[in-house]
Amino acid sequence: MSDKPAADLADRARTTRVVVIGGGIAGLVAAWECARIGMPVTLIEQQPRLGGRIETDELDGVTVDLAPEAFSLSAPALVGLLDELGLRAEVEPAREGSVAVALATPGGPRVVTLPPNRAGIPANVWAEPVRALVGGRGVWRAYLDRLRPPLTIGRERSLGALVRSRMGARLRDRLVAPLTLGTWGVDPDQIDVDLAVPGLSAALTRAGSLAGAVGQLLPDDAATRGPRRARLRGGLTQLVTALTERLLLLDADLRVNHRARGLTRTPDGWLVHLDPADPRDEAELSSAQESAEPLPADIVVLAAGAATSAALLREHGIVLEAAPLPVRDVVTLVMDAGTAASDGPATIYPVPGAMAAASVIDVGSAWAGVRAHAGPGRRVLRLTFDAAPADDATDLIARAAADAAQLWPGIGGVRAAAQRRATLAPPASVLGHAQRTAATRAAIGRRHGLIAVGEDLAGGGVSAIVADTLAEVERVRHDVLWTRS
Incomplete structure (x- = not known):
């Protein structure tokens, strides 16, 4: 056990530069874990907002998550993070709901x-x-x-x-x-x-x-009967907002509309090369040009997904073999309740070929808060479909409404709708997933100060992503802090 004083470690933290590539939940958690101990952090995200697939919106006045909405109540890492961020009071356990085919x-x-x-x-x-x-x-x-x-x-x-x-x-x-x-x-x-x-x-x-x-x-x-899943009242975006606010309080540099186009190894660490931001007006031009300068880093966190990580690592001789992942269109509907029965299963999984949808969730049946917000006159439903290149939002919403009408005869028309396309990460229970993750991290780990996190490695789900990210960041953070001269 080393006897390095805490003051020495604090000094090392303040001079350990971290660049996080990707602003989804994995990137935000990684940035927070580094910034909270004094490391200067820059996070870059190529989209115009942070949060990745986590997105909350209001449809017909009802606040709903448009893709991920639930997490495991038995996941200590995520529950601990919610406590740290002051969000425990917003946790709503799932209602006891049945599953049907x-x-x-x-x-x-x-x-x-x-x-x-x-x-x-x-x-x-x-x-x-x-x-x-x-x-x-x-x-x-x-x-x-x-x-x-x-x-x-x-x-x-x-x-x-x-x-x-x-x-x-x-x-x-x-x-x-x-x-x-x-x-x-x-x-x-x-x-x-x-x-x-x-x-x-x-x-x-x-x-x-x-x-x-x-x-x-x-x-x-x-x-041990009791809810095993929960959501955040007001949506999972609250988790994104809380992490963003705390990062800004710690002077983290958060940049959206930026894309990492390459990594260079240097004697002292890494350089992260960026494409310039897309300036919206003349006032942003100088900032955009400045942001295109390479970012020096002692720790680089790859949190932008398998495809981006593979592209950045290829020039360093690291070839990542990513399995093809299914792509789904997620359609969220707020519909008039009409004369349809109000009770029924929370989740319906069609036998392949029985319906167009791959899954159907009665969101109000799953979550008491959504049902109360929607009231007796509206139904909130979420349907997923195997994505096809020719699909557009209008056709998908019509298809979702048609499936809903088959399942709930008498249901009314669509009041509001949203469609999002998402790549499904494999669950940790997929055969060979642990071996592929271990092989990926073994290859990346040979480059000092470089780690990869995200749902493709963690196995999908917010709880798994948070737990995996915390473990990986702690490992590389400890390694860098205790070995830097």
């Missing part, structure tokens, strides 16, 4: 609420919803699982392959696949069962069947 029928989609399950695997294959989704033959095929020998721990890693082999393809396709495809755009064959459902393999060995294993895991959930 929409099945294609000649008369339109049929919505079936799932019975108690883990990742779509039911604890009771004889439950009526299971029969409604897979039919009598499908139920008997799933029941045969009880007659098969138990799976040894570690023998089958793929969630989809495990369910298919033990309960049949029909149950996999109609209960499990809609959830993984609707949430992440990932086939269940690509999901690591031990990461998606911790403890399932061990429970399967004990119980001898998948349904029995799920039954063993469900009592643990019941014993």
Whole structure:
């Protein structure tokens, strides 16, 4: 253990220059963690605003998040950050809401609420919803699982392959696949069962069947019953605003409409080369020209996503192999409630082909605050669609309204709408994700003072991004502070 005095470390912090490339939640958290101990920080973001995919807007007077809205209440890193930023009072736990699957029928989609399950695997294959989704033959095929020998721990890693082999393809396709495809755009064959459902393999060995294993895991959930997700009243943008305000109080240099076009290694650290800002008027011209000067840095944080990081690192001989990621259009609607039933599942995942949408969220059913704000005369819905180049906002909004009318007959017209296109980051439970992340960071780590963070490495979700960013920044911050001469 070193005996360097705290004053020496404080001096080192004040002379350790940090440049963060990317102003999404990962970049903002990284900048905050460095600035709060006295490091001079410059953050650059090529878009005209900070926050990345986090965006809150008012639609017909209702405040809604347009893409990410929820986070895990069991994530200590994010909860701790909210405490530091004074946002704990704004946390709203999710309402107890059911999850359903929409099945294609000649008369339109049929919505079936799932019975108690883990990742779509039911604890009771004889439950009526299971029969409604897979039919009598499908139920008997799933029941045969009880007659098969138990799976040894570690023998089958793929969630989809495990369910298919033990309960049949029909149950996999109609209960499990809609959830993984609707949430992440990932086939269940690509999901690591031990990461998606911790403890399932061990429970399967004990119980001898998948349904029995799920039954063993469900009592643990019941014993700790309570909301596992939450949002911020007024939207997740409050997190972005709070981080931005604190960074400005610490004299951080925050630059939007700037793009990093290259990195150069120097004897003392790094130079970050920028494209000049796009000046909006003559008064901004000198500032734009000045901002194009290279930024010296002792620590460079790559937080702008896989494509940008790969482009910046390629000239240094680091080749990042990024897996293709699904792209979704997210449509948020405020509609007249009309005569449609007001109760129902909070989330609906259509079986592929049953509807145009890949997922449907009744936002008011999920969040009491949104329902209260919208009142009884309006419904707030969020639908996602697999993106296509020819899609435009008008067509997508019309498609979303048509799907809503199929699910809630009697619902009224669209009062307000918003559409955003988003690339879905892979969940941490995707097979091979941990190995790819480790390989990426091993390659980057050979360049002193350089780190990469973001949802493509953390595994998606605000909670995971915050936890991963804090860990990575602490590692490189400690390394630089304690080794700089």
